[in-house]
Amino acid sequence: MIQSKILILWTVSFLMAMGCSSDPSVEDQMETPTEGQNPKPEEPSETLSYKEKAKETYDMIQELYAKGSLYKENYPEQSGEREYSYLWPYVGMLTAGNVLYELGYDQSILDKEFSGLEAYYDDRSNLPTYQAYPVSGGSTDHYYDDSAIVAMELIDAYENTGDNFYLERAKSVTEFIMSGEDSRLGGGLYWFEGESENCTSGPNCMKAANTSAYAAFVTSKMYQITNNTQYLTFAKRVYEWNYETLRDPSDNLYWNDINIGTEQINTTKWTYNAALMIMSGINLYEITDDQKFLNQSIETARSAYSKFTKVVNGRIFYQTNDPWFNVELLDAFIQLSEYDDKSNDYVAVFKDNVDYAWENARNSNGQFYEDWSGNSQGRYFWLLHQAALIEAYGRIALYEQS
Template sequence: MSAAARAAASYQALQKYLAVGDGSGLYHERYPVVSGDNAYSYEWPFSQAHTATLDLTGMPGQQGEGYLPDLAARAVGQQRYWKASGGTTGKPGYASYPVPPYGGGGDFFYDDNEWVGLLDVQRYLMHGDREALARAEQIFQLVVSGWDSDTAHADPGGVFWTQATWSQDRNTVSNMPGAELGLRLHQITGQATYLDWARRMYDWTNRYLLSPDALYWDHVNLTGTVETTFWTYNQGVPVGVNTLLYQITGDREYLDRAQRIAGAAHSYFVTGGRLLGQPPYFNSIYFKNLLLLESVAGGHAYRDAMAEYGDTVWNRFRDSSTGLFRFEGSAQTETLQQAAMVQIYAVLAWPPADHRHLY
């Protein structure tokens, strides 16, 4: 079965089993729904279903065009999380749960907002959507407001992970995607402030969270204790950031860094047999950034690895009776997991030259 056919079948299952049929345009967190589950998913899973729909529109010809009405519907659903009155820094953004009348809202997570900003940029690059671009610029202002300005903290600086009071971590995933968003906005608008902030986030992450193995650790807290777990998406996004910095500056060192990180991550996760132990929604982000690198540097090794991963998941973790993916023997499917696999198959169906639009 072709990648496009797999994407279509996986999306059909997403809509059949995980979309909420109450007119809200939202999703369940998982299927089957069990007692005690929230009525709707959190914003992070929704954003990945939104991104999956956007990726489907990039498939060639009428295949992709047929998903444009669904993309419009995702934009409506996305706004169920928008909190115009702002969070703790006074900037508007997407709450972690739908706002009234669908829910009580929730804390702002900077990484959640960055993923929406990046999909908005991708939407602009693919479809010329200026409203999406304007929203991406708003989101970047929120991200900047999350910078740790207290120089008394250990490893001062960095964008916090969340505005929630129970965490004061600064993460690779709250800084590198912010840098990637800033670089994309700089490419589009030419505004120097986006590049300046992107470099600031990039430099901080490299200083405090880059391991000697050329892989990125997860986060550091305010006492300077580093969580040293390696996740695939924390390697993929820095690959994308360095690729964009190379495009902007022409400095070959950035491309060399992108290739060095990509090679180290491939050795650790793919050759090292750890890839299937990573969540599919981390792997989708990881691979898409590697495709961005290959769109600039050439080659197809990472696309081949992505295709092999897609084959393995299809054959080992897909329930053919429903079209849903169930990982590690779970009796449930998460919206996050299903949406990630739609992304992977949809992007594999793109012409490789179009991978330059990813993130």
């Protein structure tokens, strides 16, 4: 049984990522609002498959969060929120469309989500891409990490459907992503476009692990599809910059960012930064057959499991906040399991976590707590935290089918 496995405990301290910003799409991640008051649901009367749980979670989101062709940021509504969700949580629904399609559900779900995505597309003359909020609400900034996670879903949609629109749009967005790199501090990508030109100070004037890892993944994936060498050259350069600059050599995990003005490193570590470097390393190994990339992915996976798990109520849980970040790590472990048997054990713990969450960490509306151990409801109302469970159940269902 998973709960009987022996774990060497690490003390984990989770700090703020990225620093302060006036953009609410960033603040959603940072704030610690009042916990919800809804009671836990009744014990389910039937056992559902992971595939069915993914679809039931999707249906719950349609009932509570849908607003026209888009979604609300939270349910219930939180103070100061805008009419629609920001791009970051919306991308969780793009993933839902792709995963549900792969599971055999009707393509109309995928089509619906990607049609709604176009509300965020800023068709400007130079480097068009998706902005942080629907363009109908005015101009907002363009984030390199947001664009990268959109590009990942566009690539998946292309591979799922064969529709060339998704590939052409992914190419356009990837051009924007690549523009986020320059030679300051030796390379790497800025966090968002507004801080990418001549910034000299401030918490957001920095090069980030997440943007660089996402960029390495997207461009290596684009090389696999197009065989365009500019993508591979870029992917290897940015991957190596992240590995040499923001990797903690003591555990092969990744610090969050390095400030341009002070050259101070923000030593916070997040599950998704590890995840994207694992997945980028896998891509580069598959492309180059260079064993070092696979070895580096395996080393990071080992440390990520040790660092980001702890025992809660006698069971092993991944970190009890930011579930969408954690699901990125699940995806990485699933991809790595093709080459590393130990990663199957890491996936097994995720399976135990989502099984437990279904029974013990939902409210009467079917919304999942931020903490899958059930000890704290946290930011249960945020769309992204609910969308993460569609991906989690869906990825596990696909993993079990393979």
